[in-house]
Amino acid sequence: xxxxxxxxxxxxxxxxxxxxxxxxxxxxxxxxxxxxxxxxxxxxxxxxxxxxxxxxxxxxxxxxxxxxxxxxxxxxxxxxxxxxxxxxxxxxxxxxxxxxxxxxxxxxxxxxxx
Amino acid sequence: xxxxxxxxxxxxxxxxxxxxxxxxxxxxxxxxxxxxxxxxxxxxxxxxxxxxxxxxxxxxxxxxxxxxxxxxxxxxxxxxxxxxxxxxxxxxxxxxxxxxxxxxxxxxxxxxx
Numbered sequence: 001x002x003x004x005x006x007x008x009x010x011x012x013x014x015x016x017x018x019x020x021x022x023x024x025x026x027x028x029x030x031x032x033x034x035x036x037x038x039x040x041x042x043x044x045x046x047x048x049x050x051x052x053x054x055x056x057x058x059x060x061x062x063x064x065x066x067x068x069x070x071x072x073x074x075x076x077x078x079x080x081x082x083x084x085x086x087x088x089x090x091x092x093x094x095x096x097x098x099x100x101x102x103x104x105x106x107x108x109x110x111x112x113x114x
Numbered sequence: 115x116x117x118x119x120x121x122x123x124x125x126x127x128x129x130x131x132x133x134x135x136x137x138x139x140x141x142x143x144x145x146x147x148x149x150x151x152x153x154x155x156x157x158x159x160x161x162x163x164x165x166x167x168x169x170x171x172x173x174x175x176x177x178x179x180x181x182x183x184x185x186x187x188x189x190x191x192x193x194x195x196x197x198x199x200x201x202x203x204x205x206x207x208x209x210x211x212x213x214x215x216x217x218x219x220x221x222x223x224x225x226x227x
Binding site: 004040041042043044045048058090092097098102103104105106107108 | 116118120123148155156157158159160163203205212213214215217218219220
């Protein structure tokens with residue numbers, strides 16, 4: 001089954017404790033992206049990757065890191081989480097960057113930073 | 115400064131009637147518009163899209179209308195069904211910004227039986 005998976009689905013952590021949210025897709029997609037969703041703001045892009053070893057900042061990259069060492073995986077790293085990073089996070093992928101408008105989303109990771 | 119706005123946080127419609135969801139945008143460079151649907155505890159799923167060279171696109175019960183002069187698009191669902199109850203996001207992109215999606219805040223559609 002074609003899908004985007006994220007782990008964990010739910011995470012409660014404390015300020016400053018490094019964490020990684022994993023994202024994996026099995027569709028051989030080139031383009032992958034991370035979003036956060038906050039009430040009243042819709043989805044905002046954090047980082048995106050057009051292909052292996054090619055990443056770039058989205059609209060809200062501060063406090064986040066990403067890497068794209070393999071085509072299928074695109075982990076999101078919070079080196080020192082803060083309460084304002086409490087949010088619902090989505091990973092997404094699409095066939096190529098020119099198709100970045102039609103994306104397939106993972107189920108989401110709800111992160112709470114205390 | 116939100117470039118894509120969905121001014122109705124929620125909408126309630128009787129089953130069988132038409133649902134109309136609205137979206138406004140400010141960036142005239144947007145050339146592709148999409149609607150995504152999201153159920154609780156799931157990620158958004160693509161529903162329907164429209165290019166700026168068209169003013170209407172239809173897919174079964176779903177039709178999207180684009181009015182470029184007014185910078186407005188709408189999603190019509192006819193007839194509305196209980197399974198349509200979800201949050202609907204409007205999004206826009208442009209070739210100039212590498213097709214980065216800019217999202218509205220979403221409208222929660224509730225279909226009443």
